[in-house]
Amino acid sequence: MLRNAPVSSGALPSPLDIVTPTSATPPTFLSTFLNDNPYFQAGFGLMALGVGLTALRQGVVIGTTTLRRRMLVTLEINNKDKAYEWFLAWMSHQNTLQTSKSRLLTPLTRSHQLSVETTVEQRKNGSSSALFKLVAGPGTHYVQYKGAWMQVKRERETRSMQLMSGIPWETVTLTTLSRDRRLFPELLTEARDLAMRGQEGKLVIHTAWGIEWRPFGQPRLKRPLQSVVLAPGLAENIEYDVKAFLDRRQWYADRGIPYRRGYLLHGPPGSGKTSFIQALAGNLSYDICLLNLSERGLADDKLFHLLSNAPERSFILIEDIDAAFNKRVQTSEDGYQSSITFSGFLNALDGVASGEERIIFMTTNHVEKLDSALIRPGRVDLIEKIDDATAEQATILFDRFYGEQGTQDSLVKEFSTTLSNIVKEEMANGRRVSMAALQGLFIRNEAGDAVTKCRDLFTPKPS
Template identity: 45%
Template structure:
């Protein structure tokens, strides 16, 4: 029959003239277009797709969770290396390797359904940071399956980061996890003057546990702190300890960067990770120390540098967000504009100065628990005489470095006390 059909078509003058070929081509094009529309209709009616971009907070959670689902089936992987330091002081740093799905297509089965995973990567021209996304496709119309996946991925990430503090830093207009999660810093490892740390704890706790107190009184629900004092006095260490105590992450901003503009700062502060402390270190350098050459270069690129007005509006203007905690630090409070540290922008100011006798005693006890009361009094007297003779205060960082230098012998601590100023 096929041969008869071909022979009849070949003898047909219209077909031989090309009309038949045109008709077959048209029929094939219609068939192809119909199959495409049919496939689109099928996907819209009987399949559901979820896309998660890498600027979404759940991206890294989901990618790690998917890697566990694909641990036995996928053959296309990307490596992630983590350096681990155990609690054992004698142990060395070890490398831990984990694998996530590489760019491409993967499949796994979840709750009786086959899930198609497509990971894509696109190089961004302006920022140089590649844009990635993960797209999941499954049969059915129930989106609850994706909600379950995201919740499981979140729970797994929280469990992996339990007992650790996350630190975020900005890229362009979004936040990325900086380095690896850090072990929480215990409160008792930060020794400030008597009562200072406890007053900070009480204030942060009242803020976090009483949001409706602010709402009922029409007060913006945000809190600003300023820790000021000489370098090495423990300002940043106190913030790290507070973040660990309240299970908060830290989002750190360097306002002195040449690429920091008013618009960029507003964008970053509007999408800070939830339950995070915003840390603005060396706030005095935010709008000073910019050379005209750098400013002209920035303007040439179409970017205006950060201004004091832009900083103030970002902190408590109309566009500022609610429910956030901002910690600022500075070594030179006299350089700060009064408008920056007025009530409403900074609600809690705390001076953290050089070592006091109380700190000297507590630090000696912490580093040398076996020390007696006589030894404590003797060392406190040595420090008092040392600061009087040199007319130079000692910071907590200096004393800590001195203890670390003489960590093996308490006698060396007494005999070499003048070395504090040489370290």
């Protein structure tokens, strides 16, 4: 556009005389609203925009949650449930399989967050052994089971502990697609079978941990009942009584009699009391719950709970009951007096609040020290003495050690007869020998040497 000033002919216009045209863009609704609206400029618009964004975010969260509920399913297992240990052991087993094999039908992503579970077994001779098991630690893990991926999240609550045991609360949460929820029972069944398979044909020893029973050490091979040589008819009598009790559950219920049974085995040390109980439990496919009444922190209420909640198919074994309650006071070897009272123990055995479906075995070396209130019928139903070795017991044990070692039958019979005569002669002189001592002698020596050295094992019978 040119100015109105006259321009001489033949001359070019000055740049100052030329005005560049500007494009006239019409204003948009949004710019007009933001620039001209007094309410928006006052801050109400910004507030409305924030509310809108918040609502949008909440909508996204709700939509995601709804979609997650429809597409995913979760399973929570806490450490109070038996399946908790089974599942962790199953994961540990699968991880071990992947380490040892290059390919698996159901592969598992190897865990990089691990926890160690240590089991220490203390033996009576002072030796001990420790076993280590690596399991999935707190954190998030992923497994593939039968073609379905699962998220496994193990969480530990460190700010609160279980009241009685002092163990932190833990949970394992499994998450997978809703269509694969049927795999949860299958996985738990497989984990249970794996745990039971490790105990099949073995004896499990449980010990008290707070108010809970927990397996102690690894399951042990069952000991044949015939390997414990007792006086003739003694083992058969106890076994018959236990089996008769187990077969008369309904008989007890019909007559309103509490379904529980108590046994007391007494005799000198090394006579085979505890060994026989272990062998009997294995023969009946029972476990053993070992109860130490001198344990620190064990009070009457905890004792009630333990005796009323023993694992199924288990014997409760209380060893050296005379040492636990001497003159109705429980004192440990270091002089510590427990909070378990004698009356509390008696009430736990057969009081109003005592549990049923229970078999208790007690052992003692000094039956004369026991209070009559403890061994009365109803608390102790069968009392048997397991004494030192007799000539017949020594002969049977000798034949089992050397009769299958390729020794000539004539020599075995000769040594066996000699051993029997020695035992009879020493017993007539008031001397005795334990079955444990004879067994140790037979383990260390050949047949002839064992017979020659057996006289050194006899000790005077205590008055």
